[in-house]
Amino acid sequence: MKRSARFSYIVLCILLILCFLGCNDPLNGDLTAVQPRKTYSVAQLISEFKSSKQTENDLVIAVTGVVHEINHVNERHTILLKGNTEDETYVICDMNTNHRSTTKAIKSGDSIIVKGLLKGILKDVIMLNCVVIKTN
Amino acid sequence: MLRIAAVFLIAFLSTSATDTTDKVIARQGKVSFFSRTSVEAIKAENNQVLSVIDLNEGKIAVSMLMNAFIFEKALMREHFNESYIESDIYPKAVFEGLIIDFDRALQDEQTRMVKGVFTMHGVSKPIEVKVKIVSESDGYVVTGDFETLVKDYDINIPPLLAGNIAKSISIDFRFEYQPYED
Numbered sequence: 001m002k003r004s005a006r007f008s009y010i011v012l013c014i015l016l017i018l019c020f021l022g023c024n025d026p027l028n029g030d031l032t033a034v035q036p037r038k039t040y041s042v043a044q045l046i047s048e049f050k051s052s053k054q055t056e057n058d059l060v061i062a063v064t065g066v067v068h069e070i071n072h073v074n075e076r077h078t079i080l081l082k083g084n085t086e087d088e089t090y091v092i093c094d095m096n097t098n099h100r101s102t103t104k105a106i107k108s109g110d111s112i113i114v115k116g117l118l119k120g121i122l123k124d125v126i127m128l129n130c131v132v133i134k135t136n
Numbered sequence: 137m138l139r140i141a142a143v144f145l146i147a148f149l150s151t152s153a154t155d156t157t158d159k160v161i162a163r164q165g166k167v168s169f170f171s172r173t174s175v176e177a178i179k180a181e182n183n184q185v186l187s188v189i190d191l192n193e194g195k196i197a198v199s200m201l202m203n204a205f206i207f208e209k210a211l212m213r214e215h216f217n218e219s220y221i222e223s224d225i226y227p228k229a230v231f232e233g234l235i236i237d238f239d240r241a242l243q244d245e246q247t248r249m250v251k252g253v254f255t256m257h258g259v260s261k262p263i264e265v266k267v268k269i270v271s272e273s274d275g276y277v278v279t280g281d282f283e284t285l286v287k288d289y290d291i292n293i294p295p296l297l298a299g300n301i302a303k304s305i306s307i308d309f310r311f312e313y314q315p316y317e318d
Contacts, residue, residue, distance in 0.1 A: 057203060057227075073164040073312060074183045088317075092163065092184050119204045120227060122186040124163055126204055 030098050031129050036062040036115050042083035042091050049121040062115045062133060063091055067108050077103055079114065079130070089123060093130035102132050110135055160275050160313035162187045167200055167309045171302040178212055178301070180205040187311045189276070194238035196250060198231040198311075220291050220301075221257055229256040235267070245270045250280075257289045275313040282307055 040048070042065035065081030068090055072078070077100065081091040093114050095103050106112060116130030165185035171178040185200040202223040207213040217223040233252015246269045254263045267280035283304050286293065293301050 071164070074166040074181075074310070076164075076183050078164060078183075090163075094183060119184075120201045122184070122199050122201065122228075123161075124184075124186075126184045126201060128204060128206070 029129070030096055030131070031060055031115055031117065032099075032131055034060045034115075036060050038062070039064065039113070041065065042081050045091060045125055046083055046089050046121075049125060057118055057120045059118045060115065061118050061127075062113055063093075063127070064111070064113045065091060067106055067110045067112060069108060070103075070106060079103065079106065079112075079132075080124075081112075081114065089125075091125045091127060094126075094128045095130050095132075099131050106132065106135060157315040157317065158190060158192055159316045159318060160189050160191060161316035162278075162311035162313045165198070165200075165309065165311035167307065169205075169308075170306040172306075173299060173302050176300045178207070180207045180212070180216065182206070185309070185311070187278075187313070188316065189235070189278075189313060191238075191240040194235040196231075196233050196235055196252070200229050202227060202229055202256075215297075220293065226257050229254070231255070231263075233263075235269070238269070243271050254284075257291055259289045261288055275315065278309075278311045278313065280309055 037059045039062040042063060045061075045063055063081060065083060067079055068082035069080040070078070071080070077095040077097065079093045079095060081093065083089070083091075091114075093116055112132055113134040114127070114130050115133050116127035119126040119128055163186060164183055165187050166181060166183050167185045168179065168181040182200050182205045184204055185198060187196065187198040189196045202221050203217050205213065205216065207216065231252055231254045233250050236249045236251060238248055239246060248267055248269060250265045250267050252263065253260050255261075263282065263284070265280050265282045267278050270277045270279075283306055285304055286301065287303070
């Protein structure tokens, strides 16, 4: 009886730890306190993807660029950063919802630095959980 | 007089952009999936799905990053990417197809069948999906849903978690297309 109670207690502890880890993964939430691995300009980031130098995803990076567009498609707060390239390739930053007040002040044409979780590239580079870390 | 004509011309070009362009693009398409069992309900969405439609031929292409799905819990995302979808090996899911009888000139809503091939987890399957296409001033909005079987895409669910994942997954999508020059 004692042994089964101890086993149940251990299983419960493991489940609680897993639940805690599952709900509190820093990469799934606010990245404010996470140090970016590298800082890129929009043009640099796009160029690294296009030349296949950038193959690692799910990294926290910072990107400097000019705001091309701010939209609320799919009820998400999204900022599109543009580079100095001629083709229409952007960095799409899906903004973290905890930082609405900061991102509300930003407008098209502003130069900003955004930190976020790099997911990869389709036509545009995609970053999630983004936070604005500097505006000029 | 010339100035008035120029204003009319600019107004015409800006309101009928989709009449003059051959392609439209959605950079922030939304794809959601739902798995519901008696044990657990799992929902995830991807809001950066890319899609392009060739308006003359009715061809449609969709591409999405599998690691860009947002889950309620990080553990769900981890299982999805590492154990089921293996997004490091198969990073994208793609669809290429044709909108049957698509009429780009129709201003009303049109319901059409889309036939094509959906590739996910390295497996390609022909699918047919009913879509609603709404023409708007600056583009089109395409919405629809369909069901797919997990086993069709060689996704292995460990027996211990079989009760948590539905055998049939519901998929919803919504794309807002704008004129595109490539």
